[in-house]
Amino acid sequence: MLTLSPDRSTIYTGSHDGYITNWNAETGENERVQGHGHGNQINGMKATGNLLYTAGIDDTLRSIDIATNAYAETSVVKLDSQPRGLNIYNDIVVVASVRQVDRM
16 A cells, blocks of 8 residues: 655555555655554555544554654544545545445
């Protein structure tokens, strides 16, 4: 999984083991996102403003503070089924999962 920061200066990659890495698009330097993330594969990522939203097959939606490069511990949303992807429209996070479409 891959997405860009709103200003396109950072590339975010999500792996099958649940880790998110940010990459400086100009230099290639990288750093893993800190904190308790997903325990399994990332199925969706999208950045908006100061947050990066991620959905994983651990059936959760999480957010990452872009400035601190860390998961926001209080922002975990439990989903009813495995997500297949996510997008953001007008500050509304939409998650398409196996059984439903959720918006936050």
